Amino acid sequence: MEPWPWKTIIEPFRIKAVEPIPLLHPAERAAALRRAGHNLFKLLADEVTIDLLTDSGTGSMSASQWGALMEGDESYAGSRSFLQLQAVVHDIMGFPHVLPVHQGRAAERILARTLIPPGAVVLNNTHFDTTRAHVEQAGALALDLPVAEALRPQDGSPFKGDMDLAALDAALAEHGSKVVMVMLTLTNNAAGGQPVSMANIEAVSARARAAGVPFYIDAARFAENSWFIHSREPGYDRWSLLDIARRIFSLADGCTMSAKKDGIVNIGGLLCTRDDKVAELFRNELILSEGFPTYGGLAGRDLAAMAVGLGEALDVDYLRYRAKSIAYFAEGLRQVGVPVVQPAGGHAVFIDAGALLPHLPAEQLPGVAVANALYLEGGVRSVEIGELMFPGHAPLQLVRLAVPRRVYTQSHIDYVIEVAAKVAARSSTLGGYRIVHEPPFLRHFSAELAPLQG
Ligand SMILES: *Cc1c(COP(=O)(O)O)cnc(C)c1O
Numbered sequence: 001m002e003p004w005p006w007k008t009i010i011e012p013f014r015i016k017a018v019e020p021i022p023l024l025h026p027a028e029r030a031a032a033l034r035r036a037g038h039n040l041f042k043l044l045a046d047e048v049t050i051d052l053l054t055d056s057g058t059g060s061m062s063a064s065q066w067g068a069l070m071e072g073d074e075s076y077a078g079s080r081s082f083l084q085l086q087a088v089v090h091d092i093m094g095f096p097h098v099l100p101v102h103q104g105r106a107a108e109r110i111l112a113r114t115l116i117p118p119g120a121v122v123l124n125n126t127h128f129d130t131t132r133a134h135v136e137q138a139g140a141l142a143l144d145l146p147v148a149e150a151l152r153p154q155d156g157s158p159f160k161g162d163m164d165l166a167a168l169d170a171a172l173a174e175h176g177s178k179v180v181m182v183m184l185t186l187t188n189n190a191a192g193g194q195p196v197s198m199a200n201i202e203a204v205s206a207r208a209r210a211a212g213v214p215f216y217i218d219a220a221r222f223a224e225n226s227w228f229i230h231s232r233e234p235g236y237d238r239w240s241l242l243d244i245a246r247r248i249f250s251l252a253d254g255c256t257m258s259a260k261k262d263g264i265v266n267i268g269g270l271l272c273t274r275d276d277k278v279a280e281l282f283r284n285e286l287i288l289s290e291g292f293p294t295y296g297g298l299a300g301r302d303l304a305a306m307a308v309g310l311g312e313a314l315d316v317d318y319l320r321y322r323a324k325s326i327a328y329f330a331e332g333l334r335q336v337g338v339p340v341v342q343p344a345g346g347h348a349v350f351i352d353a354g355a356l357l358p359h360l361p362a363e364q365l366p367g368v369a370v371a372n373a374l375y376l377e378g379g380v381r382s383v384e385i386g387e388l389m390f391p392g393h394a395p396l397q398l399v400r401l402a403v404p405r406r407v408y409t410q411s412h413i414d415y416v417i418e419v420a421a422k423v424a425a426r427s428s429t430l431g432g433y434r435i436v437h438e439p440p441f442l443r444h445f446s447a448e449l450a451p452l453q454g
Pocket of ligand 1: 056104185220259261
């Protein structure tokens with residue numbers, strides 16, 4: 001593949017439809033944040049200028065995807081759009097059984113209801129928050145086994161999403177037959193969007209197989225992970241992205257996927273398996289909660305758009321631009337004095353809020369302090385990934401600036417860097433937050449917070 005010889009990153013697309021974004025007065029932002037209980041999840045879209053809350057379901061669809069929507073087949077059973085999606089998934093992932101679901105957590109719920117009994121243990125490089133919630137809801141133990149580098153924000157190792165193989169061996173030995181599933185989250189979202197190497201996927205797969213435990217991939221960002229294998233792992237620069245993706249999935253027994261990420265759709269997900277008996281169990285659950293197996297909680301047009309998006313996500317020009325523009329974002333923040341997790345992740349830049357606000361202990365939610373300051377300063381919405389999201393077991397206090405796919409241009413990113421520079425300049429004056437009210441699960445979505453001072 002041709003290297004990009006220019007300093008300037010260009011978006012490998014031009015804009016066909018535009019959407020205005022709100023520009024607010026500082027007093028309007030302060031009032032909005034108060035009304036939202038100091039929780040950025042509770043802001044209205046019309047109160048946000050640059051929305052980096054998530055890359056989930058926030059991407060721009062291509063002209064081909066919009067075209068495919070129009071051709072979506074809305075038949076209740078046997079939809080053409082399902083066959084189209086199934087063919088694409090067979091081609092990229094190779095799993096014989098393909099179940100569409102409305103989003104990733106629906107796949108996780110079905111997986112948990114069918115394969116994870118109470119008292120069981122599930123091993124993952126790092127469980128994403130919804131995955132952990134489903135495992136725990138099933139009465140099982142969700143164990144994270146990240147490599148030590150994942151916990152060192154300034155360590156520039158290329159595959160910080162890897163699972164710690166010694167810890168995997170120890171967990172398999174300790175928990176024995178209670179281990180019902182080994183999972184790898186690609187890329188490792190909760191640990192900074194860091195990729196997992198092919199060597200690690202192979203090693204984890206081999207160990208799971210030897211232990212007789214099913215190995216599943218959380219494939220939300222399989223394409224971005226494939227790009228990092230292509231560009232960082234020796235020997236893979238001559239492999240096509242499609243072949244890398246095929247090799248990854250060939251090592252697994254199944255996958256869950258939120259297609260709102262690397263499916264580049266606004267809604268959709270997948271649950272796949274090689275096992276005929278497991279597929280039967282999945283389908284029974286699918287019919288109960290999602291719908292008939294050829295639509296699974298989606299409209300035919302959604303399946304059609306997903307089929308196109310999965311292919312576009314593996315486009316080399318798109319993935320190169322995406323990785324380079326996120327690295328540019330991280331480097332820009334670093335240059336204005338904002339500590340960021342190194343190296344840049346695949347879908348987001350993670351600010352090390354613990355390092356930026358060393359005067360605040362984890363209980364005072366330094367990530368929330370930074371995220372709320374970015375909003376007050378310039379209407380930038382981000383998300384805390386730390387004590388609020390993972391009470392008691394957040395290894396780092398981070399703020400994630402997730403970059404929606406094909407939505408913002410370099411000037412938007414330059415603006416965010418300018419806003420962050422102003423926040424960094426007054427970081428020693430930022431105070432912490434306390435929790436006023438929290439729900440029992442996934443508390444970060446709806447918790448009400450209050451500043452500790454003023
Ligand atoms: C988003 C995400 C999920 C959950 O998917 P939803 O579509 O939001 O339900 C699961 N795992 C990972 C790694 C994710 O990023």
